[in-house]
Amino acid sequence: xxxxxxxxxxxxxxxxxxxxxxxxxxxxxxxxxxxxxxxxxxxxxxxxxxxxxxxxxxxxxxxxxxxxxxxxxxxxxxxxxxxxxxxxxxxxxxxxxxxxxxxxxxxxxxxxxxxxxxxxxxxxxxxxxxxxxxxxxxxxxxxxxxxxxxxxxxxxxxxxxxxxxxxxxxxxxxxxxxxxxxxxxxxxxxxxxxxxxxxxxxxxxxxxxxxxxxxxxxxxxxxxxxxxxxxxxxxxxxxxxxxxxxxxxxxxxxxxxxxxxxxxxxxxxxxxxxxxxxxxxxxxxxxxxxxxxxxxxxxx
Amino acid sequence: xxxxxxxxxxxxxxxxxxxxxxxxxxxxxxxxxxxxxxxxxxxxxxxxxxxxxxxxxxxxxxxxxxxxxxxxxxxxxxxxxxxxxxxxxxxxxxxxxxxxxxxxxxxxxxxxxxxxxxxxxxxxxxxxxxxxxxxxxxxxxxxxxxxxxxxxxxxxxxxxxxxxxxxxxxxxxxxxxxxxxxxxxxxxxxxxxxxxxxxxxxxxxxxxxxxxxxxxxxxxxxxxxxxxxxxxxxxxxxxxxxxxxxxxxxxxxxxxxxxxxxxxxxxxxxxxxxxxxxxxxxxxxxxxxxxxxxxxxxxxxxxxxxxxxxxxxxxxxxxxxxxxxxxxxxxxxx
Numbered sequence: 001x002x003x004x005x006x007x008x009x010x011x012x013x014x015x016x017x018x019x020x021x022x023x024x025x026x027x028x029x030x031x032x033x034x035x036x037x038x039x040x041x042x043x044x045x046x047x048x049x050x051x052x053x054x055x056x057x058x059x060x061x062x063x064x065x066x067x068x069x070x071x072x073x074x075x076x077x078x079x080x081x082x083x084x085x086x087x088x089x090x091x092x093x094x095x096x097x098x099x100x101x102x103x104x105x106x107x108x109x110x111x112x113x114x115x116x117x118x119x120x121x122x123x124x125x126x127x128x129x130x131x132x133x134x135x136x137x138x139x140x141x142x143x144x145x146x147x148x149x150x151x152x153x154x155x156x157x158x159x160x161x162x163x164x165x166x167x168x169x170x171x172x173x174x175x176x177x178x179x180x181x182x183x184x185x186x187x188x189x190x191x192x193x194x195x196x197x198x199x200x201x202x203x204x205x206x207x208x209x210x211x212x213x214x215x216x217x218x219x220x221x222x223x224x225x226x227x228x229x230x231x232x233x234x235x236x237x238x239x240x241x242x243x244x245x246x247x248x249x250x251x252x253x254x255x256x257x258x259x260x261x262x263x264x265x266x267x268x269x270x271x272x273x274x275x276x277x278x279x280x281x282x283x284x285x286x287x288x289x290x291x292x293x294x295x296x297x298x299x300x
Numbered sequence: 301x302x303x304x305x306x307x308x309x310x311x312x313x314x315x316x317x318x319x320x321x322x323x324x325x326x327x328x329x330x331x332x333x334x335x336x337x338x339x340x341x342x343x344x345x346x347x348x349x350x351x352x353x354x355x356x357x358x359x360x361x362x363x364x365x366x367x368x369x370x371x372x373x374x375x376x377x378x379x380x381x382x383x384x385x386x387x388x389x390x391x392x393x394x395x396x397x398x399x400x401x402x403x404x405x406x407x408x409x410x411x412x413x414x415x416x417x418x419x420x421x422x423x424x425x426x427x428x429x430x431x432x433x434x435x436x437x438x439x440x441x442x443x444x445x446x447x448x449x450x451x452x453x454x455x456x457x458x459x460x461x462x463x464x465x466x467x468x469x470x471x472x473x474x475x476x477x478x479x480x481x482x483x484x485x486x487x488x489x490x491x492x493x494x495x496x497x498x499x500x501x502x503x504x505x506x507x508x509x510x511x512x513x514x515x516x517x518x519x520x521x522x523x524x525x526x527x528x529x530x531x532x533x534x535x536x537x538x539x540x541x542x543x544x545x546x547x548x549x550x551x552x553x554x555x556x557x558x559x560x561x562x563x564x565x566x567x568x569x570x571x572x573x574x575x576x577x578x579x580x581x582x583x584x585x586x587x588x589x590x591x592x593x594x595x596x597x598x599x600x601x602x603x604x605x606x607x608x609x610x611x612x613x614x615x616x617x618x619x620x621x622x623x624x625x626x627x628x629x630x631x632x633x634x
Contacts, residue, residue, distance in 0.1 A: 154480055154482040220483045220487070
């Protein structure tokens, strides 16, 4: 659960107002003629942006140690920069030390806390990457993820093929397509929600049957694609067969309790051409025979 | 005229037909209903009443809103899977009872007002080939590509389901190849031809009378009696096109066409303008179709086509053809 945004922000607002009140009551106002605009913009801007970052962090992350550290750090930096900025408007008697304390402790302390928070965030990210293993490679693009299976889409796949070819031009990389037989009947007879559940289950099943460096994508509809880095044709065919067998072994039960026997068609090829022509060729090869123009009439 | 034609603002489509399908799809995507119904003049309550009917323009607005949503990139294909035969009264029942592809396609054309009110199918069989061409019914504008994908997927999926096997359709699209063709490949197949002059699905004519396992010709005859009153109803744009196809050799004029529909030329012009088009555009579209058919199946040369379409000579025909299509007239012959 995300923590409510308003409590920490209200605390920060209160602290900012108290700082303002402190300067307004304890200091003597400087005439506008001596205001240093560069300092005001620089320090005020720092305070403003640190506050915005705090709001973004709080609104997007679940609560916990990392979030608390990041929030405290950014909050302290906001207040430190604010105190620094208010310094430009009010002159504080030199014998008072509280203003040095405000600036000198809040800003470095905030940076230290933020750094600790970022360190733990890194640890947290390593743990999350374990979950994303075989779902993403090399770079992250959140818009590429499919809503139902949480797998990346065909755009992401095409870019990954190009990257993989550039990264290891001498090592072969291979691509497998897998298409579920008669998937449309599941949607027709049991509804689309059931079809979506099957796709989710299949994506988990396929992930379990892949190596850590492989990438599973939902190409479109009921067609999955697997990018196999540093894999030759024979190994790719073997992996394709393993995946097809895994789909056939799955004992799927619908919500209504019916047992569905699933099967799939697979094709595999070494990715030695452009992603576009490779995918065109594989998509052609995976089609059921009768659908191809010129295909023979067959009994259903 | 057989049945009166409908316009973009005719309240024609019961809310629990195609609109309910779109609403349900949007709900599946967690898309807020007021986002979906924006600019359509509709509210969610409208869908509670079976008596409420939407205009084609309202359904079009819903689809356009849906298409803007990031998660709905494959909406045309997902909706297409469920659109036909659909649950649109006797017309859907008739499709379910079709004994073969030929009768299903003829039903689709005859009952387009119920089955596919936004995009009009036109069936032609020539040279051993079936062509199902799709035309804009109600001024779809930028949403036309989505409608074409939706309807081609719908017919493909319906034939696969009722016929029990994949048919080897070839698809022609009057637009450039999309950067991400994966949804077309998975839902339609790999016989995709972009950059063509028409939006059509083609197939060897021998598939037309292959019997379908669920077909029931006797029951279909009974259902068709129920449907007799509304058969042949089409949109204004499609009715004008059909009239142009019928009179293409006269050649047709705005005056004669308006007379056929019993309105003044000014009224017809105004009605076409309300659908975002004009008489000459429809005429050019129809002449392009006729020309391509004559070239592909008639084996006619430019002189013969020019005289068929009442051009002065082959040269002025070639100039006109280039204007309609951007192509030299030689290329489609090749």
